[in-house]
Amino acid sequence: MANPDYHLIGKSLPRIDSAPKVSGEALFTGDLNLPRMLVGKILRSPYTHALIKTIDISKAKALKGVHAVITGQDTAGEKWGVFKYTRDQQLLCVDKVRYVGDEVAAVAAVDEETADEALDLISVEYEELPGVFDCFSAIAPGAPVIHDSHPRNINVAVKIEVGDVEEAFKKCSIIREDTFAADEDSYFMMEPYAVVANYRSDGSIEIWMPNASPHTKAKALSNALRIPLTKVIARKITIGGAFGGRSDVFPAEFITCLLSIKSKRPVKVVYTREENSIATRMGHAMTTTIKTGVDKEGRVLARDIVSYLDGGAYSSTGPIATSVPFLCHEQTYRLENVRFHGYRIYTNKPVRGMIRIHGRSFACGIDTQLDMIAQELGIDPITIRLKNARRPGETTATGSYVSSCGLVECIEKTAAKSDFINKFNNKKPFHGIGIGINSVQTGFPLGIRGGSQALIKFHEDGGATVISGVVDNGQGNDNMLVQIAAEELGIPVEEIRLISADTEITPTDAGSYSMISTFGGGNAVKRAAADARRQIFEIASELLEADPEDLVAKDKKIFVRGAPHAGIPMEKIIRKSLLIGRPIMGTGSFSPEVDQRREWVSNPRGQLSQAFSFGATVAEVEVDPETGTVKAHNVTCAQDCGFALNPMVVEGQFQGGVAMGGQGGMLTEAHHWSQGHVLNPTMLEYKIPIIKDMPNIETIIVESIDPVGPYGAKEAGMSIAMSAAQAYANAIGNALGIYFNRFPLTPERIFDAIENRKSGIETAWDLEPARVIEFDK
Amino acid sequence: MRLPAFDYYSPTSIENAIQIKNEFGGSAVILAGGTDLIVNLKNRVIAPSVVISLKNLRELRKIDLAGDSLVIGAGASLSQVACNENVQRHFPILVDAIKHIGAPSIQRHRGSIGGNLCLNPRCLFYNQSFFWRKGKGSCLRTGGKTCLALEKAESCQAICSADTAPVIVALSGQLTIVGRAGSRSCSAQEFFTGKGETPFNLGPDEILTEIRIPIPWAPISSSYKRLSYRSAIDFPVINAACVATFEQEKIFRFRLVVSAAGPAPITLKDLESTFIGREPSQELFSEAEQAAVRAVEGIVVDNSIASKQYRVKMAGVMARRVTQSALTASRR
Numbered sequence A: 001m002a003n004p005d006y007h008l009i010g011k012s013l014p015r016i017d018s019a020p021k022v023s024g025e026a027l028f029t030g031d032l033n034l035p036r037m038l039v040g041k042i043l044r045s046p047y048t049h050a051l052i053k054t055i056d057i058s059k060a061k062a063l064k065g066v067h068a069v070i071t072g073q074d075t076a077g078e079k080w081g082v083f084k085y086t087r088d089q090q091l092l093c094v095d096k097v098r099y100v101g102d103e104v105a106a107v108a109a110v111d112e113e114t115a116d117e118a119l120d121l122i123s124v125e126y127e128e129l130p131g132v133f134d135c136f137s138a139i140a141p142g143a144p145v146i147h148d149s150h151p152r153n154i155n156v157a158v159k160i161e162v163g164d165v166e167e168a169f170k171k172c173s174i175i176r177e178d179t180f181a182a183d184e185d186s187y188f189m190m191e192p193y194a195v196v197a198n199y200r201s202d203g204s205i206e207i208w209m210p211n212a213s214p215h216t217k218a219k220a221l222s223n224a225l226r227i228p229l230t231k232v233i234a235r236k237i238t239i240g241g242a243f244g245g246r247s248d249v250f251p252a253e254f255i256t257c258l259l260s261i262k263s264k265r266p267v268k269v270v271y272t273r274e275e276n277s278i279a280t281r282m283g284h285a286m287t288t289t290i291k292t293g294v295d296k297e298g299r300v301l302a303r304d305i306v307s308y309l310d311g312g313a314y315s316s317t318g319p320i321a322t323s324v325p326f327l328c329h330e331q332t333y334r335l336e337n338v339r340f341h342g343y344r345i346y347t348n349k350p351v352r353g354m355i356r357i358h359g360r361s362f363a364c365g366i367d368t369q370l371d372m373i374a375q376e377l378g379i380d381p382i383t384i385r386l387k388n389a390r391r392p393g394e395t396t397a398t399g400s401y402v403s404s405c406g407l408v409e410c411i412e413k414t415a416a417k418s419d420f421i422n423k424f425n426n427k428k429p430f431h432g433i434g435i436g437i438n439s440v441q442t443g444f445p446l447g448i449r450g451g452s453q454a455l456i457k458f459h460e461d462g463g464a465t466v467i468s469g470v471v472d473n474g475q476g477n478d479n480m481l482v483q484i485a486a487e488e489l490g491i492p493v494e495e496i497r498l499i500s501a502d503t504e505i506t507p508t509d510a511g512s513y514s515m516i517s518t519f520g521g522g523n524a525v526k527r528a529a530a531d532a533r534r535q536i537f538e539i540a541s542e543l544l545e546a547d548p549e550d551l552v553a554k555d556k557k558i559f560v561r562g563a564p565h566a567g568i569p570m571e572k573i574i575r576k577s578l579l580i581g582r583p584i585m586g587t588g589s590f591s592p593e594v595d596q597r598r599e600w601v602s603n604p605r606g607q608l609s610q611a612f613s614f615g616a617t618v619a620e621v622e623v624d625p626e627t628g629t630v631k632a633h634n635v636t637c638a639q640d641c642g643f644a645l646n647p648m649v650v651e652g653q654f655q656g657g658v659a660m661g662g663q664g665g666m667l668t669e670a671h672h673w674s675q676g677h678v679l680n681p682t683m684l685e686y687k688i689p690i691i692k693d694m695p696n697i698e699t700i701i702v703e704s705i706d707p708v709g710p711y712g713a714k715e716a717g718m719s720i721a722m723s724a725a726q727a728y729a730n731a732i733g734n735a736l737g738i739y740f741n742r743f744p745l746t747p748e749r750i751f752d753a754i755e756n757r758k759s760g761i762e763t764a765w766d767l768e769p770a771r772v773i774e775f776d777k
Numbered sequence B: 001m002r003l004p005a006f007d008y009y010s011p012t013s014i015e016n017a018i019q020i021k022n023e024f025g026g027s028a029v030i031l032a033g034g035t036d037l038i039v040n041l042k043n044r045v046i047a048p049s050v051v052i053s054l055k056n057l058r059e060l061r062k063i064d065l066a067g068d069s070l071v072i073g074a075g076a077s078l079s080q081v082a083c084n085e086n087v088q089r090h091f092p093i094l095v096d097a098i099k100h101i102g103a104p105s106i107q108r109h110r111g112s113i114g115g116n117l118c119l120n121p122r123c124l125f126y127n128q129s130f131f132w133r134k135g136k137g138s139c140l141r142t143g144g145k146t147c148l149a150l151e152k153a154e155s156c157q158a159i160c161s162a163d164t165a166p167v168i169v170a171l172s173g174q175l176t177i178v179g180r181a182g183s184r185s186c187s188a189q190e191f192f193t194g195k196g197e198t199p200f201n202l203g204p205d206e207i208l209t210e211i212r213i214p215i216p217w218a219p220i221s222s223s224y225k226r227l228s229y230r231s232a233i234d235f236p237v238i239n240a241a242c243v244a245t246f247e248q249e250k251i252f253r254f255r256l257v258v259s260a261a262g263p264a265p266i267t268l269k270d271l272e273s274t275f276i277g278r279e280p281s282q283e284l285f286s287e288a289e290q291a292a293v294r295a296v297e298g299i300v301v302d303n304s305i306a307s308k309q310y311r312v313k314m315a316g317v318m319a320r321r322v323t324q325s326a327l328t329a330s331r332r
Ligand SMILES: Cc1cc2nc3c(=O)[nH]c(=O)nc-3n(C[C@H](O)[C@H](O)[C@H](O)COP(=O)(O)OP(=O)(O)OC[C@H]3O[C@@H](n4cnc5c(N)ncnc54)[C@H](O)[C@@H]3O)c2cc1C
Pocket: A684, B029, B030, B031, B032, B033, B034, B035, B036, B037, B038, B039, B074, B075, B078, B100, B101, B102, B103, B107, B110, B111, B112, B113, B114, B115, B116, B117, B118, B119, B120, B161, B162, B163, B164, B206, B207, B208, B209, B233, B234, B235, B236
């Protein structure tokens, strides 16, 4: 919605990073070349679970061209974990390896061939241990224990209980319990992971890598390397995608730094596609059992949910990952009586982190089951969602106040545009329509202090440089910051430079995860720009002999409202400010108001995030019943993004969300395994969709104008990614009259469900339910 | 990932190429477009000491009518074949198959038809990095003692994944193979041995030089179909080709080939006699389906992203669909 008061905000301007990326001018970490730089390589465990008996590096060290060889002995057993209580990953394994890919040793050499040869010369003696590869076997009594500190391999247990669940079930007219499961998924960012580290004689170290928060990385590295934070400098570099998979800290960063320190030369490690898959992060496999009770109208009165998340070998963002599927759900739906038990379970598989459609089995389970209940009640999917959907001014089950919420509008608009009810009631054979709805946070505490701060300085030609800690890992944050500054300062986008995501120069920022960047970093830049504008107006008001209140900044001029012809050029004011010794420098900061006492495990209540985005997606599909293949024809998606700062970018995020959440996430994207070895670590056999697979996508921007977000903006695209998965699942179910409960819906699974069709309103497969785990005292 | 070290030759005549191939035998490999070979070299699934490039052998890229056959040089690129007028006129099924291969920019412009027929059979336990295979142990084809896909297998069960393979077999193609002893001809069907370790009927001194497809004397009906999970850049889960000729509305000649099941394309021989003289019918199409399922049942193993069970059933579906489509299509 174009706001007449804004001249740049709300317009579809091309992103500032598009041209350099398209032309190849943008440089990624793998492109970096420093003088004397060495090639680093990591030796990884070929076993799923084994004790390290001995490591002999003498031959590797003796090889000509090798400058450093490191093992766990060089790290003092230093461990990483997002929280103090989850530090369980040794940065180089000392005594034990826990998955295929675990880091065991590393080398730095003059070239890749030498580094590879050196790796071959390291001999490691292992004693293989039996492994566990799924949640149910991992928690079984007597199963091999992966971390001695965690009996039954339970890494994280989250319990949330609100209202009186048992009592509420007694009042329900329909109660269903169903189990849903989904396999591991992966990000497949276009840029494989890479790190460059440069240790210098003054004891400082520079580091470049794709990341979601340079400040968090620097802090973790400072702790692990025991180098003062001031001397650990994470630099800005173009990043080729993150999707949640770059949020964490990885051993490779630490290893590359160690290699650089040891060799006293810059070192570059570039991951292969396979390493990117197994040794960064993956999405969790998950089983969720959902018991829901509704009244005669279809209002949900009670819900009891148990989830098992296959966390792989280490904690990573464990407590967050365990909670977020539930939290998205409690934001989306009104719930007065609800219980959630979430268990993250260790297995001997790669480490799992957050992913754009984290918790497929949870979200799709909730929405599939809702459709089942609707069918039992004889109402349609739209009606039952409208009965339960979140409204503004309400408070979620765990106590987050929702100030802005356009969920109802999203549901109504997608339903109307897709002609949902008509198509649902007049079904063509093997054609289906389905809807999914979801919500995400705009920022939650990740153990990082402070919000975001920004600075703006000016050049004598009237241009400006914005300095912000926000990192852009593909979503368009750089452009967002510049577009906001341009709006506030009345300077064209092209005349604003941006310095961001460099811990030596830029102020802190929480990081570009949990959808906080626009809300946090955007607000900080907006405030910094407003601060600068105030200073500019002060000087201009003296020159124009006008009240600062009446001034307008536009087209690089300052003028009295209504008199643009009599404006003063920006450069004149900047020069004047220097002459009179009042140089202009804008500063701004923003910290979201959340309940700081809230903690993922120990205290899951209070304001989680200051704002929430909401989305609805409708998918229309056609299934080939003989092969189980699905053709998605149309997808209609609407999201309450608060306010679209740049509709073109927002729509791009929606489309990406449909590709990743729906087309890929629900149809083909899954890892296949053989005893803990991933069978499809690369793009050929891990089937991310390509452009030819994509349906026609209709995007609808819903704007609830959040009271705190910059110009009312919240976040763009995440609730589409999530709801698209749900919509696809329901649409395929609708096409076949089958309620699916194992995701993704590969042709093979769909075919199997058709062949073994059940009667009645039942899920396609009988899966082992996730149950509350009783701990032995 | 780096290429392993090897000696590289780019001979300028076929004789010279054969000479080099003969000298180094099994430790020399042919490089055509490299779209399969380079990946395999990087993964170290093959470790030749010599690579012989065909890039300077112009004569291998010719496509000509010669007598009653269309002769396609083994080095012709897939896009060159698909765009050739004679191919389009006589064998639209081949054009169709090529359109399914990989992506236009790499696999079809660089990839050659010879390289496609000689595509290294694929297996989930084989087409992996050196690191990956270290963890799982070697398989039959990489020097180990057991097949990782099928414990009791006596030979490698990898999958013939080339799109053109079933088509060339269905079209009764003849392959010209040149070696130390001169040139010989081999039917496309016999070219595939069915053994994953030594999938082709090619001596250590031999290279494939041409594919000869007989021009049909009567209009043929044909169809190629493949099932895959992605609309491009994907190997077939299963594929099938059917070629038939008619005489007065009755089937006169019929050939159905199912592939991407085991190491070789599978020709459903029995149908070639039982279908003669019959008219297309639903019953006949289901017979093709059942025959295909029976034929692949003992061959498909769990070595692809899709399960064995599913691939077996899909072999039937693809076989029925190509049969129906070929037998009911307009004839050329
Ligand atoms: C991402 C990706 C997707 C792909 N998708 C498909 C697909 O959908 N369908 C498909 O069929 N293929 C696919 N391929 C495989 C490959 O690209 C094609 O099969 C291509 O036709 C191979 O031809 P080439 O000339 O590149 O072969 P090369 O790589 O040069 O050679 C392949 C093999 O054949 C041997 N060889 C080549 N020419 C001769 C000759 N004249 N005589 C003897 N031996 C010879 C080589 O030694 C080598 O072992 C794909 C590959 C990739 C990487």
